Amino acid sequence: MTLIQVLTNPNGFFEEKMKTEVEMKTPLLIVLLIAVLGAINAVIVTQKIMEILPPEAAAFASIGAIAGGIGAFIGAIIMWVIYSGVFYAISSILGGEGTFKRVLEVVAYGFIPSIASGIIGIIVMATSFSFENFDMQNPELLEQAMLNDPTMKMSVIVGILFTLWSANIWIFGLVHARRLSVKNAAISILVPVGLYILYTASKFIGA
Template sequence: MLEVLTDPNGFFNRKINHDIEWKTPLIIMAVLAVIGAISAYTVTMKIMGALPEEAAAFAGIGAVFGIIGAIIGIFFMWILYSAVFYIISLVFHGEGDFKRVMEFVSYGFIPNIAGSIVSLYFTNKVFSNIDFSMTDPQLLQEAILSDPSMRIAGILGIIFLLWSANIWMFGLMYSRNLSFKNSAMTVGIPVLIYILYTLLNLKLLGV
């Protein structure tokens, strides 16, 4: 399976000749869901721990909702990415089953596993230095986004996303029977939009 990280073209070239298989994709997304749940729990507890005692009493409830939201969010993201790629590929007359697209898109999330672990480390570092006693949500948001660790996490996240995009391009090329150029455009458009959005949020574009 790790071959998809170094030779996605060869990996999907062989994989397309096999029946659709859900075990590995579900394991990949489940691992991401666990990391997301840990991250949500960590962040929620840090926020609640800085609140007044009467509000902190609800920390457990907030953590549970955070964990559930993180797990649902990961699987929703899997479906969303697959749907976006599938719809854009229609412009290039792509042909292929949506289930096959979902299967191949899941492999593109493997770099996200490492990315999520790195992000968890930096997020934990950021939230350890934030003063949650600030009452102005805007000031709190600016404090979080201006933290150097958050910017490092954002830049590393973009690097891992580009790695994922490389895998998705080959995955879409085979699952939707596209030329590499059309597959690159199918994946590149939403990925570029997301990268620009991230850079703007991190105030790295000077806009």
């Protein structure tokens, strides 16, 4: 088995994976890599904001960047556990069997597309996005301006597409990890993921 199979043939990958004991080293590395990418992105955003603040506020740029990076890093790990918990809970209602640890394992593999998404996000934020024309005095106007920015909208669309790719992987992962039908696995995944996508899209549609 190779990690490429997760992307190209998730059903076959997880079918083989279930023949072995739960192994958390690779899943942890995947999640940690995503956490690092998220931290880098947060640092870039914080630095860009601090660059256009008054000198007295910009003095805290390094502290803000570090805090943002740490927050994003921890947030990625927390989201892994939350996603796994939600999928586990819904699949339990639908008759799923199997351990939570196994769900943690397959959910981590499903995050592999987020690695590419994270790299794209860093490139976009570092090269194409600027806060220079934003009003930093009003947080609400700043958020509105960011939601209206074409670069941000394109970044969100790309993120949604990668999330759907992850959802496809998670469905097959749950089929094998929780011994579910494809239908019940799809319900377990697509209900929470669909709500997340609708919420994210609604913010930009309404902007």
